[in-house]
Amino acid sequence: MAPVTTVGEEMHALVERLYPLCRSITGDGVRATLDIVGEYVPLQAHEVPTGTQVLDWTVPQEWNIRDAYIADSAGHRIVDFAASSLHVLGYSVPVSATMPLAELRAHLHTLPDRPSWVPYRTSYYQPEWGFCLAQETLDAMPDGEYEVRIDSTLADGHLTYAEHVVPGQVPDEVIVSCHVCHPSLANDNLAGIAVATFLARALAEQTPYYTYRFLFAPGTIGAITWLARNAERVDRVKHGLVLACAGDRGQLTYKQSRRGDAEIDRVVRHVLAASERPHHVTEFTPYGYDERQFCSPGFNLGVGSLTRTPYAGYPEYHTSADNPDFVSPEAMADTLAVCREAFAVLDRNRRYVNLSPYGEPQLGRRGLYDALGGRSDTKQAQMAMLWVLNLSDGEHSLLDVAERSGLPFDTVAVAADALHGAGLIKA
Amino acid sequence: MAPVTTVGEEMHALVERLYPLCRSITGDGVRATLDIVGEYVPLQAHEVPTGTQVLDWTVPQEWNIRDAYIADSAGHRIVDFAASSLHVLGYSVPVSATMPLAELRAHLHTLPDRPSWVPYRTSYYQPEWGFCLAQETLDAMPDGEYEVRIDSTLADGHLTYAEHVVPGQVPDEVIVSCHVCHPSLANDNLAGIAVATFLARALAEQTPYYTYRFLFAPGTIGAITWLARNAERVDRVKHGLVLACAGDRGQLTYKQSRRGDAEIDRVVRHVLAASERPHHVTEFTPYGYDERQFCSPGFNLGVGSLTRTPYAGYPEYHTSADNPDFVSPEAMADTLAVCREAFAVLDRNRRYVNLSPYGEPQLGRRGLYDALGGRSDTKQAQMAMLWVLNLSDGEHSLLDVAERSGLPFDTVAVAADALHGAGLIKA
């Protein structure tokens, strides 16, 4: 096997490591996941006790599972949790019984249209037990008695989530959130975890302008718990991105925040368009991942969601076919690259005020103007300066300047730095 | 003849009953019309004396006519008011004379391009007499002396209009207005009267949210009179619809209010689009029917106009060809159906406030969430609840929710009812 060399391969290796763990909205699978992520970036873990009131919700009992199977009368395990964490209905109550197939059927979940795939099912808030299996497996099960056993516990415990913070120059925050509650599903949680992890590492290499807060939490109840515990300081969150389905081979899809014109929306749209990648931009809908919570009307944060093929948009979604083969190093690297490009724009996107707003300032005597004209890169730099000066009225950001002028954001930002250095504009 | 069974046929029968009457902006023809309408829905009639100042206008003298004809030298009636109320220039002063054709011609109105049709002409505010006749009739009249007689009176009297009110849960009003001043013209006044009448009957079957006020009044001076006499309470009028040309076989046309984005505009546009009927939506113009008065800049009410082929948009307009055959039961029934659909939306179009706006409320423990997912109608109902919760910030109406979500208005309204019942939103 070739050595792991690219960041895409590193992320894929992380996906493969995390894949076998049985995650859920609580329990040791989440803790084991966070322990592994913590080897890449330091994490602060939080344990929130069962019964804690979080917004309109209550932290549920903690679920843990050690073993589960269906065995035939010969004691042969036909369905075995040890083979895949998907085989057990998430949050199954314990069971230990023998029953005929006819009775067992009510507890079995299959995908008749995809007979070789195992579906992913949960029952978080209604006590229930069940197994998920391939239709083929079910078809091959003769009538007769079966032993069913789920060695799980539902007991008071904790809900676990973790944060990683990259400190910035200002306390204003950008949150990056991914869910860590799905068991053996690669695209629909592990790829997002991997991209978030390596994005955090990349941001830590410099001191960014914003403080970037990464949130690794179970879906829905985890985001709600975080919001409940951070209600006093949530107004620090100026921008955010929910990462999910980050590794399949489809085009990137940016789902805008509820506000639709939040700065993160404009930045990601700009970066995707400027990069000339094929991509989709969609309106906000109150369905999908934790943007549902961040964009609930009381918070209404500027949080969008970046995926490749979106939520529930591919046949492998929530099935055993969403395995490590379904995600590629290249796709994860591409998702990571767009995140980095977007944050590079977001982080430098200031609103300046022209301190010499009456007429153009004389750039020439400040050494900012090419006397006899000439080279095209100099020309573009000068145009960028004129645009920044003209639009720096406190209302236009550098992104506005880039979009109005058609110049690359980077050229505009460099021009702004030069003008700022010459004392012609102030932030 | 088959029994009258459908509402379209009932409306057409009303058109046929009203057709022979000689209506004008005042006089007994209007009273007779309102008497007949009053057999269908109770009306409150108003009589406003000649000379009453109404806004910038003055109620004119009342015009009544008993007989009118042109007879040839043999005493044969060539043009006879008894055959059609169109034959007399509306508001003709009386005349009784004998004169040569050459002199008579100045008082004769024809349609040379439609030689068999009789035009409709009036001269309300300038004393004048005249006859309208087919060009063919005129062409067949030999030179010579003719007896002309118009047995009309112009005298102090009253302007007549009537109202029908369907009381609602709130005093805020929706007005539905139609003109009752055209003589024997079926599409251009009688079809609108018929649709308004049966719309009033349909609304009375329940207690609507809004109070619906139906106005049967002569065009222009009638609407102006109503506005003048209701100036103190016109701010109760929140929405309105002027009905005209409601029975021809053309597509429906909705002419927006002067405001263009009034709630009635959005509602009718939505209903027409959602119904997938071919239709037109046009901008407001200060011409046409009484939307001119309701949408004058001082009132600027949210009143649109619903027609089939619009004002002056068909060759039969203001001619004897606009007779009962020109309007169909099916077209009138279709116009009525759209009015009912539009008012069904308007009447339920509330703005709610989410009482649990921080994160999503837990629908499951309130029995509003299908635990294991599943049926598509349940799914749509849940999506509608999530949309209503997400957009109920006091700024978005249920129509906004329907349009943003792409869900049927009815599904959204049912979801809002469920959430309201659970105490999660308030109006």
Next chain:
Amino acid sequence: MAPVTTVGEEMHALVERLYPLCRSITGDGVRATLDIVGEYVPLQAHEVPTGTQVLDWTVPQEWNIRDAYIADSAGHRIVDFAASSLHVLGYSVPVSATMPLAELRAHLHTLPDRPSWVPYRTSYYQPEWGFCLAQETLDAMPDGEYEVRIDSTLADGHLTYAEHVVPGQVPDEVIVSCHVCHPSLANDNLAGIAVATFLARALAEQTPYYTYRFLFAPGTIGAITWLARNAERVDRVKHGLVLACAGDRGQLTYKQSRRGDAEIDRVVRHVLAASERPHHVTEFTPYGYDERQFCSPGFNLGVGSLTRTPYAGYPEYHTSADNPDFVSPEAMADTLAVCREAFAVLDRNRRYVNLSPYGEPQLGRRGLYDALGGRSDTKQAQMAMLWVLNLSDGEHSLLDVAERSGLPFDTVAVAADALHGAGLIKA
């Protein structure tokens, strides 16, 4: 030669008279230019001393030139300022020397891609000397010694600009600006001067509503000087137009003000569209002519720019090929006509308030309504009155009325005059 008869021919004759003069941002060439323009319209000249601080800039030394040439060893003048003012680098410092071609080359400017054309180059704010010549001329120059001589002076003096004012009924101003700093370039300055001159003459034939101020000034430093000296009264400038490249055979291009929706923007767009001329409308950019200064963020005036082919948009730009043959009488006449049409709209574009806003006023008793209907021009006039009445709520201008109604601006303005005369609207 045929007598000068059309205004286009008159303008072209002015271009030809001005063509040989060596203009720059200061100096006697500007004064001679303004003297000639002053024969057409009275000008008030302003002389601003060297060293005067104007906004962020300082008025430079005055440059004058008497002679300049490159002569070969035989004393033959190979490049001669007497033949074209373009041959000397604008603002060249004096030089008198003999040097080998190898050393001279660093001071020679050519257009290798257009070997027969002479480029136009300047070095205003860096002391430099140089010659501009055809590449063909350079190619024919043998190695050897050359005599170079530029008999110029750079000395304290003045910057010169001039104004012409057409007094209006109100002190609110429209400025029309053109640059007068380019030497022998016909489209890129002389055509604009000619159109401005004849536009001023045309406006002076009546007393317009606005006061029209024509500014003949050197580019950049001239506009900046004018703005600096008029800072206290610049808020009188409500609208403006920068004229340049006014004579080439390309389509008209209107470059919008920085505000994009200034009244001048709407007016010129309307006039160009209504005229059905092929044309372009472009967004503001902080590059081009003196709209850069008028539209700097501190002033942000409603000043657009009208050109034919825009700034730097044609190969002849800033070369000897931009000569009087490059501009045509017809094109200049067309530019002038559009300016006159635009100002005819701008000058009459009032916002009125309907004094009878509740319902329609009764036009008939005021003699404003055709009793029996009829002719199409009467019909259009009546429609225009209804539109003006309906939209005269203090928010809509007559241009808004024209655009909403689709009626010609002139018809709308005439209707407004009639309604104003009848006391139905006030300004």
